[in-house]
Amino acid sequence: MRTRNIQSIISLILLLQINLTNGQNLAESDILPLDPSIRYGELDNGFKYYIKPTYDKDPKLHLSLIVNAGTNHEDQDQVELSHFLEHMAFKSSKNIPGGIHQKLKESTGLGLNMFDVNAHPGPKSTTYIFKSPVNNMPALDLALLWFEDIAKGKLKLTEQEIDQEKGPFTQEYITRGGDNFKKIIQQNKVKSNLIPGNKDQTNLLKDIENMNYKALRRYYKDWYRPDLMAISIVGNIRNTDSLERAIQERFSDIPVKKKPRLVTDYDSLYYHQDNKFAKVLTQDTLDSEIEFQLFYKDRETFSKLQTMDGAYQILKWNLLTNILNQRLKEKSYTYNSFYTARSNYTYKLSNIPISLQILITSEGNKYKDALAETAAVLKQLYKYGVGKAEFNQAVEKQLDDIRVDYSENSRYWSYPIKAHFISGEALPADKLKLLKNWLSNYNRLDFNSFIRKISFDRPESIGVLIPAKFKDLNITENLTRDVLKGSFTDKTKPYTPPKTPERLMSEKEIKKLQPSENIDLGFGESGAKELILENGIKVMLYSHEPEGVNKNDIFIHGFTPIGAINFPKGDYFSAVNSAEIILNSGVGELNKFELQRFLSSTSLNWHLIDLYINNLESGIQMHSSSRDLEIMLQVIRLHMQKANVSEMAFKDWKANAIKMKSNTLFDIKSQDLKMLINDYFEDYSEVTYGTRRFKGIEKTKLEKAEKIYNRIFNNPERFTFVINGNFSIDSIIPLVNKYLGTLPVSDAEFNQDVSEKQYDLAPKGPVYKEFAFPGNYTKKNNLYMSYIIKKTKDPSDWREKIKVKALGAVTNTKMWGLRFDKGYPLYAPGAGANYNMVKNRYEIQTYFNTEPAEIENLREEFKKIMIHLKTEKVPKSILEQSLERMLNIYNPETGGNTHRWVQKKLYNHYRFNLPWVENSEIHQFIKELTPSDIQETAKKYFQDENLFEFVIKEKKEDL
Numbered sequence: 001m002r003t004r005n006i007q008s009i010i011s012l013i014l015l016l017q018i019n020l021t022n023g024q025n026l027a028e029s030d031i032l033p034l035d036p037s038i039r040y041g042e043l044d045n046g047f048k049y050y051i052k053p054t055y056d057k058d059p060k061l062h063l064s065l066i067v068n069a070g071t072n073h074e075d076q077d078q079v080e081l082s083h084f085l086e087h088m089a090f091k092s093s094k095n096i097p098g099g100i101h102q103k104l105k106e107s108t109g110l111g112l113n114m115f116d117v118n119a120h121p122g123p124k125s126t127t128y129i130f131k132s133p134v135n136n137m138p139a140l141d142l143a144l145l146w147f148e149d150i151a152k153g154k155l156k157l158t159e160q161e162i163d164q165e166k167g168p169f170t171q172e173y174i175t176r177g178g179d180n181f182k183k184i185i186q187q188n189k190v191k192s193n194l195i196p197g198n199k200d201q202t203n204l205l206k207d208i209e210n211m212n213y214k215a216l217r218r219y220y221k222d223w224y225r226p227d228l229m230a231i232s233i234v235g236n237i238r239n240t241d242s243l244e245r246a247i248q249e250r251f252s253d254i255p256v257k258k259k260p261r262l263v264t265d266y267d268s269l270y271y272h273q274d275n276k277f278a279k280v281l282t283q284d285t286l287d288s289e290i291e292f293q294l295f296y297k298d299r300e301t302f303s304k305l306q307t308m309d310g311a312y313q314i315l316k317w318n319l320l321t322n323i324l325n326q327r328l329k330e331k332s333y334t335y336n337s338f339y340t341a342r343s344n345y346t347y348k349l350s351n352i353p354i355s356l357q358i359l360i361t362s363e364g365n366k367y368k369d370a371l372a373e374t375a376a377v378l379k380q381l382y383k384y385g386v387g388k389a390e391f392n393q394a395v396e397k398q399l400d401d402i403r404v405d406y407s408e409n410s411r412y413w414s415y416p417i418k419a420h421f422i423s424g425e426a427l428p429a430d431k432l433k434l435l436k437n438w439l440s441n442y443n444r445l446d447f448n449s450f451i452r453k454i455s456f457d458r459p460e461s462i463g464v465l466i467p468a469k470f471k472d473l474n475i476t477e478n479l480t481r482d483v484l485k486g487s488f489t490d491k492t493k494p495y496t497p498p499k500t501p502e503r504l505m506s507e508k509e510i511k512k513l514q515p516s517e518n519i520d521l522g523f524g525e526s527g528a529k530e531l532i533l534e535n536g537i538k539v540m541l542y543s544h545e546p547e548g549v550n551k552n553d554i555f556i557h558g559f560t561p562i563g564a565i566n567f568p569k570g571d572y573f574s575a576v577n578s579a580e581i582i583l584n585s586g587v588g589e590l591n592k593f594e595l596q597r598f599l600s601s602t603s604l605n606w607h608l609i610d611l612y613i614n615n616l617e618s619g620i621q622m623h624s625s626s627r628d629l630e631i632m633l634q635v636i637r638l639h640m641q642k643a644n645v646s647e648m649a650f651k652d653w654k655a656n657a658i659k660m661k662s663n664t665l666f667d668i669k670s671q672d673l674k675m676l677i678n679d680y681f682e683d684y685s686e687v688t689y690g691t692r693r694f695k696g697i698e699k700t701k702l703e704k705a706e707k708i709y710n711r712i713f714n715n716p717e718r719f720t721f722v723i724n725g726n727f728s729i730d731s732i733i734p735l736v737n738k739y740l741g742t743l744p745v746s747d748a749e750f751n752q753d754v755s756e757k758q759y760d761l762a763p764k765g766p767v768y769k770e771f772a773f774p775g776n777y778t779k780k781n782n783l784y785m786s787y788i789i790k791k792t793k794d795p796s797d798w799r800e801k802i803k804v805k806a807l808g809a810v811t812n813t814k815m816w817g818l819r820f821d822k823g824y825p826l827y828a829p830g831a832g833a834n835y836n837m838v839k840n841r842y843e844i845q846t847y848f849n850t851e852p853a854e855i856e857n858l859r860e861e862f863k864k865i866m867i868h869l870k871t872e873k874v875p876k877s878i879l880e881q882s883l884e885r886m887l888n889i890y891n892p893e894t895g896g897n898t899h900r901w902v903q904k905k906l907y908n909h910y911r912f913n914l915p916w917v918e919n920s921e922i923h924q925f926i927k928e929l930t931p932s933d934i935q936e937t938a939k940k941y942f943q944d945e946n947l948f949e950f951v952i953k954e955k956k957e958d959l
Contacts, residue, residue: 046227069223167825193278197266339370375487385448536717559619573696808833
C-alpha cells in the first residue's frame with residue numbers, strides 16, 4: 001500500500017504539471033456542445049448516460065456500460081486482472097446469483113442469444129455490451145439489472161468462481177494467440193518498454209495461475225466507481241423519457257468514494273517522456289525477419305480532441321497515412337523485396353496513444369537498407385510534399401469513407417459516444433457533415449505545410465524485435481538513429497508517381513468482342529433470369545435491393561465443378577496453389593503491382609479477388625460498384641483467358657508462403673485435425689490446409705501450376721456465373737455477353753472425370769481416435785472435434801435441414817453451458833450443424849480446446865448432453881435463445897437479404913440443385929419449432945453408430 005501511495009503522489013505532481021500545459025491553449029468556446037439528438041445526463045455521483053434514438057431496421061437496442069478503466073489502471077500485482085474482472089462480470093452477482101448466461105437460459109420471451117451479451121477489455125476502458133430486442137421491456141430490464149450489479153460493486157468474486165475462471169481465461173490467451181502466441185507476447189514486451197501503462201505479459205499464464213484474490217477485488221473497488229462509468233443506449237427507442245428515468249432510478253444511489261485513487265494520465269506521460277529505445281530478442285528459431293517500430297507522437301491532436309479542430313487533425317493524419325502507405329508500398333512494389341514498410345495512425349488503437357507508427361519488417365542482414373529506404377520515402381515526402389493528383393485522389397477516397405447516411409445506423413454511434421466519454425472527443429450535431437464539408441474545402445498547400453511540421457528523421461520512440469538467429473547483430477539506438485538521419489542528408493528528387501495503366505484491355509481488344517447470342521431460359525425457380533451464353537457459360541442474374549454493407553455493389557461468383565482432384569496426384573499442390581500463384585503474377589499485359597495500381601482508383605479491391613482451385617471446384621468471386629461493373633467483367637475475363645506467369649513472381653509467392661509458416665496468426669492444429677479426420681474417412685473432397693499445405697509449398701512446380709490453371713479456367717463452357725445486386729437485368733446482359741460470352745471454347749480433356757458421388761460416404765461409428773500434432777506446436781492444450789454423421793435419403797427436404805440446424809444450435813448452447821455453468825477450462829467451445837452438399841449427409845460438429853487432463857471428462861459431458869436431448873424436452877427458454885440467431889439470419893428484411901447471404905443461397909441452388917425456399921417461409925418454420933421437434937431430431941441423429949470423436953494432442957508421448 002505504501003508503494004502505491006508514493007506512486008500516486010508522483011503521478012499527481014506530474015499530472016498537475018502536464019494538465020497545465022495541455023489546457024493552456026484550449027478556449028472554452030472551442031468546445032462544441034454535444035449533438036442534441038443524444039439525450040445526455042450526469043447524475044450527482046458523476047455517473048453519465050447517453051441515449052441516442054435511431055430509426056433504422058436494426059431489431060436490437062445496443063446498450064453499453066463503459067468503465068473508464070482498463071489495463072493501464074492495474075498495479076504491478078494486477079497484470080491483466082482488469083480483463084479477468086471482465087470475465088467475472090458474467091459470474092454470480094447480487095441480483096443475478098447464477099450469472100447472466102444462466103439467467104438467459106432460465107428466461108423466456110427475451111429474444112436473446114448468448115452472443116447478445118458480451119464485453120471488451122482494453123488499456124483505457126472496459127465495455128460491457130447487451131443487445132436487447134426493441135420494445136422488449138423484460139430484456140431491457142435484465143440489461144440494466146446486470147449493468148447495475150457491475151456498477152454497484154455487487155459482483156460476488158468468490159474464490160471458487162475465480163479459480164473456476166482461470167482455466168477459460170488461460171485458454172482464451174492460448175487459443176486466440178494462434179501459433180504465434182510467444183511472438184505476440186514479445187511484441188507486447190516491446191510496447192511495454194516504450195509506452196507508459198503497457199505491461200510486460202511474459203509471465204502472464206503463471207501470474208493468472210498464482211492470482212492474488214485481494215488484488216482482483218482491490219482493482220474492482222478502486223476503479224468501478226460512478227465518476228468513471230457511463231451507460232450508452234442506441235437504437236429504435238420509442239420513449240426516451242422513461243428510459244432516462246430508469247437509468248436515474250437505478251444508478252443515482254451509487255455512493256461517491258470519499259478518497260478515490262488518482263487516475264494516472266498515461267497518454268500525457270507518454271507525450272512528455274524522453275525518447276525511448278527498446279530491443280527484444282525472440283525465441284523463435286524459424287523467424288528470419290527483424291521488426292522495427294518507429295513512433296512519432298501526435299501531441300497536437302491529443303490536446304484538441306475535445307474540439308472539431310482535433311477531428312480535422314485526425315482527417316489530416318488519415319490523409320497522410322494513406323498517401324504514405326501508398327508510397328511505401330510502391331517503394332517495395334517489386335517481386336522478392338527484402339523488406340516491407342507501412343504506416344499506421346494509432347487514433348483508434350487504444351494500446352498506443354495517438355501517434356504515427358511506422359512498421360518495417362526486413363530480412364535480417366539487410367535491416368540497414370530497409371531503414372534507409374523507408375527514411376528516403378519520408379524525406380521525399382517532407383521536402384517536396386504531395387502533388388495535386390495524389391492529393392485529390394486521397395481526399396476523394398476519404399470523402400467516400402465519410403458516409404453521412406451512417407448517422408441513421410445504430411451501429412455507427414457506439415464508437416463516437418464511447419470516445420466522447422473516454423477522451424472527451426468532440427461529438428457535435430451533424431459531425432459527419434462537418435467533417436465532409438471541411439475535407440471538401442481542404443487544400444494541398446495547407447496539407448504540405450502540415451507535413452513539414454513532422455520531424456520524420458527523429459522518431460521519438462523506437463522498438464526492435466530480433467529473431468534468435470540474429471542475436472549477435474549489434475542493433476543499438478545510436479546505430480538506428482544514425483541510419484535514419486544519414487538517409488535524410490542524402491540527395492533526393494521530387495516524387496514521381498509510378499505510371500498507372502490507363503486500361504486493362506486495349507480499345508482494339510474490346511472492339512473485337514462482338515456481341516454474342518444467348519439462350520434466354522426465362523426466370524427460374526429462384527427468381528433469377530437464366531441465360532446460356534454462346535460459348536456454353538450459364539449466367540444467373542438476380543436483381544434485388546440488399547441490406548447491409550456494400551448494399552450498392554454488384555456481386556459475381558463464377559464456378560466450375562473441375563478441381564485439383566481431376567489431375568494426377570503428384571500434381572496436387574501445383575493445382576491447389578496455382579490460383580495464388582496467378583494472382584501474384586497478374587493478368588493481360590499487367591503484373592500484380594500494375595493491376596493493383598489500376599484498381600486502386602476503382603471500387604474493386606485487388607485483395608478481395610477470390611480466385612481459387614479447391615479439390616472439387618474452381619472459381620472466382622469479387623464485387624464492385626455498378627459504375628465499375630465493366631471493369632470487373634474485364635478482370636474476370638483476363639483471369640480466365642490471359643493469366644500471367646513468371647518465374648520471378650513464383651519465387652516471390654513461394655518466399656511469402658514460407659514466411660507465413662512462422663507468422664501464422666491462427667491456430668494451425670484445428671486445420672491439421674480436420675485433415676487427419678478426412679484421412680481417416682478416406683475423404684479427399686476438402687482442400688488441404690495446415691501443416692500439410694505448408695509442406696506442399698516445396699512440391700509446387702510452376703510449369704505444372706500454369707498448365708493446370710489454364711486447363712481449368714480456359715474451359716468457360718463448364719462455368720456457371722451467379723450475379724446479384726440492385727441492377728437492371730436488361731442493362732447488364734449486353735456486358736455479360738460481351739465479356740463472358742465471347743470467351744473462346746477449349747477442347748481440353750481431363751485425366752480423371754471425378755464425380756462428387758465418390759465422396760458420398762456413409763461411415764459407421766462409434767469411433768474414438770487420437771492424433772499427434774504433426775507440426776511444431778508447443779501450447780499446453782488439446783483440441784477435440786466430434787461429428788454426428790448421418791446420410792440423407794431426400795436432399796430436397798429443407799425442413800429436415802432446418803431441424804438439424806436447430807439441434808446443432810441447441811447443442812451449441814449446451815456446450816457453452818459447460819464453461820459458464822460447470823466451469824470447465826474452455827474458451828469458445830461450440831457446436832453447429834449443416835447439410836454437407838458434396839457428401840449428401842447431415843453433420844453435427846462439436847469442438848473445444850481444453851487442458852489435456854480434462855479431455856475425458858468433457859467427452860463424458862458431451863455424451864450426457866446427447867442423452868439429455870434425447871430423453872428430455874429442452875426448456876422453452878433454451879430453445880428460444882438457441883434459435884434467435886437462426887431467426888436473425890433468415891429474417892427476410894435484414895440478415896436474409898444481404899448481398900453475401902443471397903449469393904450463397906444462389907450458389908447452393910445452382911451448384912447443388914438445392915430447392916429454392918423463400919426466407920419468409922423458413923423464418924416462419926423456425927418460429928414454429930417446439931421442444932418436441934428438437935427431442936425427436938435428437939433421437940434420430942444422436943445414435944452411437946453416428947458418433948465419431950477425434951482429439952489432437954501436442955506430442956506423440958501424450959497418446
